[in-house]
Amino acid sequence: MKISIISGCLAACGSAIGKLAFDGSSSAVEFATSQCAHKIGEGTVNGTFDLVTCDRLVMVFRGILAVGMLLINGLMLGIYVYAMQQEGSLPATVMNFGASFVMTGIIGYFIFSEILNVYWCIGAILISIGVFMVAHAAPNALPSENTDTKKDQ
Numbered sequence: 834m835k836i837s838i839i840s841g842c843l844a845a846c847g848s849a850i851g852k853l854a855f856d857g858s859s860s861a862v863e864f865a866t867s868q869c870a871h872k873i874g875e876g877t878v879n880g881t882f883d884l885v886t887c888d889r890l891v892m893v894f895r896g897i898l899a900v901g902m903l904l905i906n907g908l909m910l911g912i913y914v915y916a917m918q919q920e921g922s923l924p925a926t927v928m929n930f931g932a933s934f935v936m937t938g939i940i941g942y943f944i945f946s947e948i949l950n951v952y953w954c955i956g957a958i959l960i961s962i963g964v965f966m967v968a969h970a971a972p973n974a975l976p977s978e979n980t981d982t983k984k985d986q
Contacts, residue, residue, distance in 0.1 A: 835968070837916035837925040841932025843909035847902050849940045854898035860944065865894045924968040931964035 853861040869887035916925040935957050941947035 835916070835920060835924075835928055836912060837920055837928040838932040840909050840913040840916055840925075841929040841934075842936045843905055843912065844929065844933040845936035845940055847905035847909055848937060849944060850898055850905060851902040852945070854895050854902055861898065862891060862895060865891045927964050927967045931960055934960055 853859045856862070866887065869890055873887065913925065913929055916929070919925075920928075938947075938949055938953060938957060942949050
């Protein structure tokens with residue numbers, strides 16, 4: 834598997850975690866809030882534990898998600914730079930974009946219940962074909978190292 838595809842998938846995951854962290858109505862925040870409120874309603878936690886404490890715990894949870902987003906994006910950038918060194922900047926950039934686009938759609942569908950209509954699917958297929966073509970044509974598009982490109986002095 835190409836390294837740039839991994840960096841593109843990490844970029845999509847980092848974005849999704851960022852959306853979970855910074856969107857107050859995200860599914861992760863709603864889940865954490867409901868779980869906390871449920872524990873209070875059941876009486877499984879002591880009496881000093883109230884909704885204010887619950888809100889603070891949710892804020893800590895969101896902070897952990899934000900730090901996770903930063904760590905994943907930092908890892909993605911490191912892998913992306915390594916991919917550009919190994920694969921070349923053009924193929925790595927195009928494959929990173931394509932993988933990020935497709936993975937963002939998949940994550941959006943499964944985690945955020947976003948709708949992927951036929952147009953998105955056709956677009957994703959066309960982008961994937963274009964990425965494949967650019968990634969495999971890019972090494973052949975460069976001039977060979979044996980060619981003398983210096984002008985007569």
